[in-house]
Amino acid sequence: MPVPSTPETAPIRPVDDPQARAEAARLLRAGRLVAFPTETVYGLGADATDENAVARIFAAKDRPRFNPLISHVPDAMSAFALGEATPAAERLAAAHWPGPLTMVLRRRPGCPIAWLTSAGLETVALRVPGSAAARALLAEAGRPIAAPSANRSGRVSPTTAAHVAEELGDRVALILDGGPCPVGLESTVVDLSGARPRLLRPGAVTREQLEAVLGPVELAVAGDAIAAPGMLASHYAPQAAVRLNATDRRPGEAFLDFGATRGDADLDLSRSGDPVEAAARLFASLRDLDRPRIAAIAVAPVPEAGLGAAINDRLRRAAAPRG
Ligand code: TXA
Ligand code: MG
Numbered sequence: 001m002p003v004p005s006t007p008e009t010a011p012i013r014p015v016d017d018p019q020a021r022a023e024a025a026r027l028l029r030a031g032r033l034v035a036f037p038t039e040t041v042y043g044l045g046a047d048a049t050d051e052n053a054v055a056r057i058f059a060a061k062d063r064p065r066f067n068p069l070i071s072h073v074p075d076a077m078s079a080f081a082l083g084e085a086t087p088a089a090e091r092l093a094a095a096h097w098p099g100p101l102t103m104v105l106r107r108r109p110g111c112p113i114a115w116l117t118s119a120g121l122e123t124v125a126l127r128v129p130g131s132a133a134a135r136a137l138l139a140e141a142g143r144p145i146a147a148p149s150a151n152r153s154g155r156v157s158p159t160t161a162a163h164v165a166e167e168l169g170d171r172v173a174l175i176l177d178g179g180p181c182p183v184g185l186e187s188t189v190v191d192l193s194g195a196r197p198r199l200l201r202p203g204a205v206t207r208e209q210l211e212a213v214l215g216p217v218e219l220a221v222a223g224d225a226i227a228a229p230g231m232l233a234s235h236y237a238p239q240a241a242v243r244l245n246a247t248d249r250r251p252g253e254a255f256l257d258f259g260a261t262r263g264d265a266d267l268d269l270s271r272s273g274d275p276v277e278a279a280a281r282l283f284a285s286l287r288d289l290d291r292p293r294i295a296a297i298a299v300a301p302v303p304e305a306g307l308g309a310a311i312n313d314r315l316r317r318a319a320a321p322r323g
Contacts, residue, residue, distance in 0.1 A: 013174065013175070015036060015177060015178040023174065031047060034173055034175075035174070036178070037161070039134075048071040048146035050067070051116045051217055054280070063311045066310050072127050073127070084106040084107075085125050088197060103125070105124060115287060116279065116280055119187060119237025126189055128220040130183075134178075150167060185204060189201035223264060235317060236323070238318060248298075250296075256298065258302045259273035267281075267289060275306045
């Protein structure tokens with residue numbers, strides 16, 4: 001029986017209840033947020049192919065920036081329909097999926113994962129969770145589910161449904177309860193999109209376990225980020241220059257508007273000035289305007305309120321001098 005709830009607090013229902021899972025799958029397909037248990041931590045889930053749903057993840061977490069999110073799928077076949085299987089990826093999937101392991105792979109042509117989910121990158125992060133109930137939910141949802149940990153930004157990752165309710169109870173449609181998470185730590189993230197495997201985030205699957213399957217695995221160097229803002233492999237930046245807070249349009253520029261300030265804009269992040277809609281469109285819009293003939297993308301001012309801060313963070317990185 002569902003736990004009684006006030007209108008402000010999402011119901012908490014057992015993940016093992018098929019009706020609760022069916023309702024969760026329906027909500028996810030409708031673009032709503034659903035928190036669900038995995039073996040690592042509780043995830044804040046949304047349809048990874050729906051950029052508006054994914055924008056709501058960032059809004060719910062109060063995240064100050066858009067980092068790429070992991071898409072969760074029920075099996076390796078679903079993963080390799082989205083990201084390019086390499087021989088190394090197939091060996092790793094056979095050894096550690098389902099389980100607390102995420103692979104970063106090159107996007108396959110036609111991959112439906114939203115650009116916001118991958119923060120504009122040509123790669124996608126994919127994971128087949130160890131939790132059977134989570135996989136059942138993913139199979140029912142029938143689409144990849146983006147899910148960072150179900151906590152507000154800067155807080156610890158939740159490992160019980162009660163933690164999730166405290167953090168995000170007023171911001172999700174439903175919380176599925178699977179009891180305490182057995183691993184309690186986020187998945188290992190390994191990047192298999194380049195020439196050599198790189199460990200991006202340590203987790204329950206150890207470097208030694210990875211190396212037993214893959215051979216030598218490099219460690220990502222934390223200092224990489226500072227050397228060239230916007231150019232780190234995990235951050236997308238357009239080829240064209242980016243000019244911020246633009247109120248005029250100069251020769252050779254494309255104009256990316258916010259709030260319909262100009263009649264001659266190429267695109268508008270949100271004509272009504274809604275920061276969640278603007279977030280949903282940010283990466284796809286930059287990609288659209290990033291054409292060889294375009295010298296620079298001029299971007300209208302975006303107010304800092306709500307997701308505006310994360311939008312401006314990414315635009316500033318894109319506009320920063322390149323090394
Ligand atoms: O255990 C977990 O993985 C949990 C549960 C809910 O499954 N999820 C989770 O998701 O931690 P998230 O989205 O917060 O993890 C994102 C991590 C970050 O370290 C991010 O940089 C990396 O994955 N990542 C995602 N996509 C990437 C990409 N295309 N390239 C490089 N790193 C990527
Ligand atoms: Mg987290």
